[in-house]
Amino acid sequence: MSKQYETVIGLEVHVELATKTKIFCSCSTEFGGAPNTHTCPVCTGMPGSLPVLNKQVVEYAMAVGLAANCKINQDSKFDRKNYFYPDNPQNYQISQLYLPICHDGYVEIDTSAGKKKIGIHEIHMEEDAGKLIHDEWDDCSLVDFNRSGVPLIEIVSEPDMRSGEEVNAYLEKLRLIIQYLGASDCKLQEGSMRADVNLSIREVGAKEFGTRTEMKNLNSFKAISRAIEGERKRQIELIEEGKMITQETRRWDDNKESSYAMRSKEDAKDYRYFPDPDLPPIVISDEWIKSIQDRQPELRTEKMARYQDVFNLSEYDADIITGSKHIADIFEAVTELCGKPKEVANWLMVEAMRLLKEHEMEPEKMCFSPENLAKLIQLVDNGTINRTVAKEVFERIFAENVDPEKYVEEKGLKVVNDEGQLRETIQGIIDANPQSVADYHSGKEKAMGFLVGQTMKAMKGKAGPALVNQIVKELLG
Amino acid sequence: MAHLIDDDMIEYVGILAKLELSEKEREEAKKDMGRMLDYIDTLNELDTDEVEPMSHVFPIHNVFRDDVVTNGDDRDNILKNAPEKKDGAFKVPKTVE
Amino acid sequence: MTEKDILSLTAVGLGKKIKEKEVTVLEAVKAVMDQIKDMEPVLNSFVTVEEEYAFTQAEAVQKRIDAGELTGPLAGVPVAIKDNICVKDMKTTCSSNILADFVPTYTATAVDNLIKAGAIIIGKTNMDEFAMGSTTETSAFGPTKNPWNIEHVPGGSSGGSCAAVSASESYYALGSDTGGSIRQPASYCGVTGLKPTYGTISRYGLIAYGSSLDQIGPVAKDVTDCAAILEVLASHDPKDSTSVEREDYSFLDALTGEVKGLKVGIPADYLSEGLNEEVKEAVLKAAKILEEKGAVVETFDLGKVKYAIPAYYIIASAEASSNLSRFDGVKYGFRAKEYSGLHGMYKKSRSQGFGAEVKRRIMLGSFVLSSGYYDAYYIKALKTKALIKKSFDDAFAKYDVILGPTAPTTAPKLNESLSDTLKMYLGDIYTIAVNLAGLPGLSIPFGTDQKGLPVGLQLIGDCFQEKNILRAGFALEGEHGYVMPKTAQLAISGREEK
Numbered sequence A: 001m002s003k004q005y006e007t008v009i010g011l012e013v014h015v016e017l018a019t020k021t022k023i024f025c026s027c028s029t030e031f032g033g034a035p036n037t038h039t040c041p042v043c044t045g046m047p048g049s050l051p052v053l054n055k056q057v058v059e060y061a062m063a064v065g066l067a068a069n070c071k072i073n074q075d076s077k078f079d080r081k082n083y084f085y086p087d088n089p090q091n092y093q094i095s096q097l098y099l100p101i102c103h104d105g106y107v108e109i110d111t112s113a114g115k116k117k118i119g120i121h122e123i124h125m126e127e128d129a130g131k132l133i134h135d136e137w138d139d140c141s142l143v144d145f146n147r148s149g150v151p152l153i154e155i156v157s158e159p160d161m162r163s164g165e166e167v168n169a170y171l172e173k174l175r176l177i178i179q180y181l182g183a184s185d186c187k188l189q190e191g192s193m194r195a196d197v198n199l200s201i202r203e204v205g206a207k208e209f210g211t212r213t214e215m216k217n218l219n220s221f222k223a224i225s226r227a228i229e230g231e232r233k234r235q236i237e238l239i240e241e242g243k244m245i246t247q248e249t250r251r252w253d254d255n256k257e258s259s260y261a262m263r264s265k266e267d268a269k270d271y272r273y274f275p276d277p278d279l280p281p282i283v284i285s286d287e288w289i290k291s292i293q294d295r296q297p298e299l300r301t302e303k304m305a306r307y308q309d310v311f312n313l314s315e316y317d318a319d320i321i322t323g324s325k326h327i328a329d330i331f332e333a334v335t336e337l338c339g340k341p342k343e344v345a346n347w348l349m350v351e352a353m354r355l356l357k358e359h360e361m362e363p364e365k366m367c368f369s370p371e372n373l374a375k376l377i378q379l380v381d382n383g384t385i386n387r388t389v390a391k392e393v394f395e396r397i398f399a400e401n402v403d404p405e406k407y408v409e410e411k412g413l414k415v416v417n418d419e420g421q422l423r424e425t426i427q428g429i430i431d432a433n434p435q436s437v438a439d440y441h442s443g444k445e446k447a448m449g450f451l452v453g454q455t456m457k458a459m460k461g462k463a464g465p466a467l468v469n470q471i472v473k474e475l476l477g
Numbered sequence B: 001m002a003h004l005i006d007d008d009m010i011e012y013v014g015i016l017a018k019l020e021l022s023e024k025e026r027e028e029a030k031k032d033m034g035r036m037l038d039y040i041d042t043l044n045e046l047d048t049d050e051v052e053p054m055s056h057v058f059p060i061h062n063v064f065r066d067d068v069v070t071n072g073d074d075r076d077n078i079l080k081n082a083p084e085k086k087d088g089a090f091k092v093p094k095t096v097e
Numbered sequence C: 001m002t003e004k005d006i007l008s009l010t011a012v013g014l015g016k017k018i019k020e021k022e023v024t025v026l027e028a029v030k031a032v033m034d035q036i037k038d039m040e041p042v043l044n045s046f047v048t049v050e051e052e053y054a055f056t057q058a059e060a061v062q063k064r065i066d067a068g069e070l071t072g073p074l075a076g077v078p079v080a081i082k083d084n085i086c087v088k089d090m091k092t093t094c095s096s097n098i099l100a101d102f103v104p105t106y107t108a109t110a111v112d113n114l115i116k117a118g119a120i121i122i123g124k125t126n127m128d129e130f131a132m133g134s135t136t137e138t139s140a141f142g143p144t145k146n147p148w149n150i151e152h153v154p155g156g157s158s159g160g161s162c163a164a165v166s167a168s169e170s171y172y173a174l175g176s177d178t179g180g181s182i183r184q185p186a187s188y189c190g191v192t193g194l195k196p197t198y199g200t201i202s203r204y205g206l207i208a209y210g211s212s213l214d215q216i217g218p219v220a221k222d223v224t225d226c227a228a229i230l231e232v233l234a235s236h237d238p239k240d241s242t243s244v245e246r247e248d249y250s251f252l253d254a255l256t257g258e259v260k261g262l263k264v265g266i267p268a269d270y271l272s273e274g275l276n277e278e279v280k281e282a283v284l285k286a287a288k289i290l291e292e293k294g295a296v297v298e299t300f301d302l303g304k305v306k307y308a309i310p311a312y313y314i315i316a317s318a319e320a321s322s323n324l325s326r327f328d329g330v331k332y333g334f335r336a337k338e339y340s341g342l343h344g345m346y347k348k349s350r351s352q353g354f355g356a357e358v359k360r361r362i363m364l365g366s367f368v369l370s371s372g373y374y375d376a377y378y379i380k381a382l383k384t385k386a387l388i389k390k391s392f393d394d395a396f397a398k399y400d401v402i403l404g405p406t407a408p409t410t411a412p413k414l415n416e417s418l419s420d421t422l423k424m425y426l427g428d429i430y431t432i433a434v435n436l437a438g439l440p441g442l443s444i445p446f447g448t449d450q451k452g453l454p455v456g457l458q459l460i461g462d463c464f465q466e467k468n469i470l471r472a473g474f475a476l477e478g479e480h481g482y483v484m485p486k487t488a489q490l491a492i493s494g495r496e497e498k
């Protein structure tokens, strides 16, 4: 490759909001459920039905906009986006084109080259589509409208990103902001956060943007990275061959790791947007904005600072703990109960993280009660159990939320503090290992460690290490 | 006639509107639409440069609903009029090739 | 009472007789059913007659009246519903093949309000397909005939509702008015029709044509009936975001007969070219009567009137193109028998399911919204709407009521209008602007022309000022008012002879 190319990326991120009901009707947004059991005349586009806006949707959209440094459009309205597809019951999607609720914001990301601002062009509210199930046996598709009308915000970035790394940092940043606000759980697997990638290539130093393509259907960070890499290569190859890039929508197939154009004469891509006559405008007063601002919860940056300040965590620890709102919530709850922030942080960062990785779980799925971790920390602290046992108990807490006090009692895992029994065992070990005793007396400190280890093994880990040390020393004379 | 609506335009609008016109209907549609648009051109006599477009006739705004679930499972009713259904869902021709 | 006496009553009149136990609900239902049986082969006012349901309801409602649970003026009175308004478990077709077998699973709020007041629904009335038309000839189920002369159209799109009330097939009916669809057929059929202020009656359950213009309203024999029905229909509905909470719902209070000091304006634009001479005379006569009763009457320049029609056709067609895209053969309604692939299914189902006029408006609406044309057409139309609204605001700063004709002529003959659609559109010149501005409009019968066809007068009020037009209409109707057409009278006397 002779020329140097730069990748220019903009993102359209769809986030499902954490409301109880859909955006325009009182149906539940609960995930799952048998097909069409969460539907009504409104979200299935029955003739004569009319939409009524869920206020919570507006408030969540505003909260996200404010957290992303956006300006709020104090006059906002809904438009209809017209296109035919069976997952779209009215054959128009109620969305916002002309006056989206938020515009002109940014978020700051950390890159290898330092901090960088990614511009946010706008955030608009819209309704989700239903789900199509492809029935291979019957050679047909089946439509389930349970998702139809679930509220979304679409966050449209400026074309400010230059690499997959920046894209990931941006998405991670958005995810954290939104999770902290409680506006969405941002679960990629369940599709509550999805991204379309707009990508173009230009020579380094060029002022004009190249022709961009839009890639849809990206629902994991990994798929997004792969799609960016694949599309970047495809476009560079075309340019090198002297071919033109076609402005088009492409569908990423993550299994084949390639994209294909979604071209059809029937998709004219002329959406005929116009203001929805069924929905009066939204007028947002200064007071309303202020009340949302006043209710904004502590976001990640503030939380990190507080953890360092109040709990004396290192920046590194605070960064990891706040990397998931859920983990931060557990951290605070456990700390509140046991008053040992350092200990709590250690359990979460070492053992919890290890188990999450082992089980390939998202932190949000961790569901033990803070009381049980607090109790565990107490048990270690007052010497009832030792660390080795504690790790084993933590695994039970993590897996099935056991009460550590009961568990330790039932399984007989308490540290043995009966000095008589311990002396007896140690004497036995000293007698059985004359070589180690000799080594010790000739100045080899390691020999003492061996004897302590043997003792612990014999006690099945339930002996207090301090006491064992003391007795071994004493008996060795 | 100032507005000439050609076959391509009729075909394009047909794609947008999902209507397939017969030969006869297409010829009529070309004529009708052309005439209608000529008539609509009388609006150009109005100077509207300074006028705000009015979509809602009354200044009603902020009509909201509380976020409370009141709808239950109404699947049987929702599917009642479906031309074709299967497994509690609406059945349509295959959407992917 | 004889069937003739019963059928001669107005809705409020019947309600009173039922309350006084001079007529039973069952007798009233039987009377309209008899009349329907004799008239329907000729008129075709109904798409569906719900005889069994009506009789069952009659018994239930009679019991509740006797028990003192239903005390309103319309309790026990039969009503017909335009076939674009959903009634649970009652076929609702919009007079279209695409909805020929559609049975809603919910009831429109307006109809719910009627049912709560003890109304007896007797059936669903014929209309122009999806309310697109001015003659009821675009119905997929055949045209409705004008009871005054069956060679003439009843007007439209609420032609079935107006013909049914005119011919005493029903005491009153619901219509819907997007560009004059209640007022114009009311005027052609010699009945009273009211299009309330936009937002007064919930649109929930009304199958949308032009959502920003559509409004349900009553078709009845006189102004008193209209006011009484409006009191029942009007409500603030949380299911319709464009529904308005009004301060005053007591419309009957306006019917004092008193118009002293009422300021009435007649737009000179409404009396100019294109207006039939006999209709014009009727307007001038009405003006004179109002003046004699103490009203102040002036002519004035309303302006912008001629721009209402093109603006209307852009807005209504654009909204319709979007509203009617839900009819795609997936969730309800007609699906073509043979097609290839998804888009083939869409196109075949829609092309076979919709009639010519509906397709024409969907095509126009899709075009004016399409890329490159939106500003030139749609935005231009919304700006024109703003100017028209302003013209009315200026007028209502001076007048309480605007008086004029409802339509330029009396009812045309069948098959005369559809051959020249643009001419048909021009027939709505006096009614359309009212919808664009969201205003209330009332059409009252005011005598007949030389051909013996009814002439209608239109009274337009400012937003939320229904009382002004009801007051003026009530004062005027004493002069002419409802007359039962010969065909209907003959059917009744024919039955009596038997």
Ligand SMILES: [Mg+2]
Residues within 6 Å of the ligand: A095, A126, A154
């Ligand atoms: Mg979108």
Ligand SMILES: [Zn+2]
Residues within 6 Å of the ligand: A022, A025, A026, A027, A038, A039, A040, A041, A042, A043, A044, A149, B071
């Ligand atoms: Zn719903």
